[in-house]
Amino acid sequence: MWIGEIGKSERRTLTAAFLGYAVDAFDYMVYTFLIPTLFLVWGMTKAEAGYIATASLVSSAIGGWAAGILADKYGRIRVLQWTVFWFAIFTCLSGFTQNFHQLLATRTLQGLGMGGEWAVGSVLISETIAARHRGKASGLVQSSWAFGWALSAVAFWMAYAYLPQELAWKVLFWIGILPALLIVYVRRNVDESPVFLQEKQRRQQQEQASNFLQIFSKELLGTTILASLLASGMQGAYYSVTTWLPTFLKTERHLSVLGTSSYLLILIAGSFAGYLTSAWLSDAIGRRKCFALFAAAGIALVLAYTKFSITDGAMFFLGFPLGFFLSGIFSGMGAFLAELYPNSVRGSGQGFCYNFGRAIGSVCPAIIGLTSNTYGLGASIGVVAAGCYLLVILTVFALPETRGKELGQAVA
Secondary structure, eight states: OGGGGSOHHHHHHHHHHHHHHHHHHHHHHHHHHHHHHHHHHHOOOHHHHHHHHHHHHHHHHHHHHHHHHHHHHHOHHHHHHHHHHHHHHHHHHHTTOOSHHHHHHHHHHHHHHHHHHHHHHHHHHHHHSOHHHHHHHHHHHHHHHHHHHHHHHHHHHHHHHHSOHHHHHHHHHHGGGGGGGHHHHHHHHOOOOHHHHHHHHHHHHHTOOOOGGGGGSTTTHHHHHHHHHHHHHHHHHHHHHHHHHHHHHHHTSOOOHHHHHHHHHHHHHHHHHHHHHHHHHHHHTOHHHHHHHHHHHHHHHHHHHHTSOOOHHHHHHHHHHHHHHHHHTTTTHHHHHHHHSOGGGHHHHHHHHHHHHHHHHTHHHHHHHHHHHHHOHHHHHHHHHHHHHHHHHHHHTTSOOOTTOOTTSOOO
């Protein structure tokens, strides 16, 4: 196993990034399970549910870019702790809300920390792990999203099995405070990125400050635009499916809480396998071919799952490959973005592109919420997600291949 080839410090960094992104996933995905309950408790509409999801993702885009800028200035470790504390606090506060507008406010603020955690954690991993293992390490961290998603599904089932739904949804938000304990682990066990420390020393010697606007310079503008569009396609497709899938299964497929959880766990299992497979594949065949392959498969599967008439049994087994390609496409993204930017603005570039994609992709849940009354929820999910994957295929080959690149090198 490649993990045996890295040192103790690198493994601790990998653990911290894995746990950070897992709790990120738990805190975001738990809301998607609670949408049907909020329909009943508050009379919330599908459009309002979509607005909350979109607002959280838009704010995560802002938080991700801001965290990337701060990480280039203050260091990866310090800013990572700030982001974890922030999203844990506002996830917990969501359990105390009493109406749509209050939940909109807390979820919007929670998104700032959620976007920031990925931006900082992925840069830290890319700068810590050797180039030959960077794609696999990035994919392993990305796979923790499936782990956190699975935890949210299990917590959802347990809360609704033992508590009345009027209390269960609150409890699921309240336990979102637990990720704050990760800060203790980070402070005690994780070292600052050596690449950042070298870059900080260089800037001090030359009396230079990091300029985050460099990602819009003539040399990097094309990269920034294309990478942002690539991230937009990936995340638009992902959030189109995952935000609305629990509601689709319950309202259009008429599954129970247990049935919905079972279908989602199959999807999540596929996601975990997809993350790990794609992580290996991105180092084996290159970032671009891997992205294109998973996007093409994603188009076929998401249309089959949501738009075509298939039995519940077929849908159950189709969930594994859907999750495999839906999530696996992200595995090489952290490494790819890190390899596209120089040391001086890596946090800014990676934070901006990935989270610009979140901002654009976040419009998709709202579009689906608005169009579902006319075209049906399943049809809306399928068409929007397929269009987003097409954007991935159109943009990925306009960017350079970066597999095996040492950080700090220029990309031809």
